[in-house]
Amino acid sequence: MSVGLQxxxxxxxxxxxxxxKGEVLRGHLDLLLLAALRPRPAHAYGxxxxxxxxxxxxxxxxxxxxxxxxxxxxxxxxxxxxxxTQGGRKRRIYKLTNKGRLALGEESVDFMRFTKAVRxxxxxx
Amino acid sequence: xxxxxxxxxxxxxxSQIKPKRRLLQEVREHLLEIASEEQATGSxxxxxxxxxxxxxxxxxxxxxxxxxxxxxxxxxxxLTSGIRxxxxxxxxxxxxxxxxRDMRVGVPGSPARRYPPVTLIFLGVxxxxxxxxxxxxxxxxxxxxx
Numbered sequence: 001m002s003v004g005l006q007x008x009x010x011x012x013x014x015x016x017x018x019x020x021k022g023e024v025l026r027g028h029l030d031l032l033l034l035a036a037l038r039p040r041p042a043h044a045y046g047x048x049x050x051x052x053x054x055x056x057x058x059x060x061x062x063x064x065x066x067x068x069x070x071x072x073x074x075x076x077x078x079x080x081x082x083x084x085t086q087g088g089r090k091r092r093i094y095k096l097t098n099k100g101r102l103a104l105g106e107e108s109v110d111f112m113r114f115t116k117a118v119r120x121x122x123x124x125x
Numbered sequence: 126x127x128x129x130x131x132x133x134x135x136x137x138x139x140s141q142i143k144p145k146r147r148l149l150q151e152v153r154e155h156l157l158e159i160a161s162e163e164q165a166t167g168s169x170x171x172x173x174x175x176x177x178x179x180x181x182x183x184x185x186x187x188x189x190x191x192x193x194x195x196x197x198x199x200x201x202x203x204l205t206s207g208i209r210x211x212x213x214x215x216x217x218x219x220x221x222x223x224x225x226r227d228m229r230v231g232v233p234g235s236p237a238r239r240y241p242p243v244t245l246i247f248l249g250v251x252x253x254x255x256x257x258x259x260x261x262x263x264x265x266x267x268x269x270x271x
Contacts, residue, residue, distance in 0.1 A: 043155075044155055045158055063181045068187070068188065089157075092147070
C-alpha cells in the first residue's frame with residue numbers, strides 16, 4: 001500500500017482499511033525515515049528499500065511521498081544531505097544529525113509506549 | 126520526430142510545478158535507478174521507465190501537496206462528503222497530539238493553529254474587557270481622581 005493514497009469513490013471496508021493504513025504510515029513517516037538512517041547514511045530510494053526490507057515489505061512507502069518529509073526533516077536540522085557519486089550514479093545522501101539521533105531516540109520510546117498501551121487494550125478479553 | 130521518454134514526461138510535468146532544481150535532479154536520479162533495476166529484471170527501457178514513474182506517484186505528491194487530491198476522484202454524494210469534511214475539520218480543531226513530534230508531523234506547530242477556539246475565547250475576553258465598557262459608556266474603574 002502506498003502512502004500517497006488516491007481517494008476512491010466507494011468507501012467499502014477495503015477502502016477504509018487502505019485509507020487507515022495509509023494514514024497510519026503517513027503519521028509515522030518521519031520516524032520511519034529517521035530510523036532508516038540510523039545504521040548508515042542513505043539516499044531516498046535506499047531508505048524506502050530499507051524500510052520495506054526491515055518490515056518484510058509490509059511498509060511500502062510511496063516513492064514520491066518521502067521527499068516532502070525529507071525536506072521537512074532537513075529544515076528542522078534532524079538530517080543533513082549532500083550529493084555524492086556512487087557507482088557512476090549521482091545520489092543525494094542523507095545523514096542523521098546529533099539532534100536527529102536524539103529525536104529518534106525520544107520518539108522511539110514514545111512510540112513503543114503507545115503501541116504497548118494499544119496492545120494491552122486490544123488483548124484484554 | 127522523437128518522442129519523450131516516460132521519465133522525461135514526468136520530469137517535465139514536475140518542473141511545471143516549479144520545484145527546487147535540486148529536488149528535480151534528485152527525483153530524476155531516483156527514477157533512473159528504479160528503471161535501471163527494472164531493466165535488469167528483463168523489462169524493456171520503455172516498460173521500466175513506466176514502472177518507475179508509476180511507483181513515484183503523482184507529481185503533486187513529490188511536493189507534498191497530498192491533502193486535496195484532484196476533485197475528479199472524489200465523487201461521493203454531497204451529504205456524505207460534507208459530513209466527512211465537517212468531522213475532519215472538527216477533528217483537526219480538537220486533535221490531541223500524540224507526542225511532541227507528532228504535533229509537527231502534518232500539523233502546523235503554532236498553538237493558534239492547533240487550538241483556534243481557545244485563541245478566539247482569549248481574544249473575545251480581551252475585547253470585552255477593553256473596548257466594550259467604553260463603547261457602552263459603562264462605569265470603569267479609574268483610580269485617578271481629579
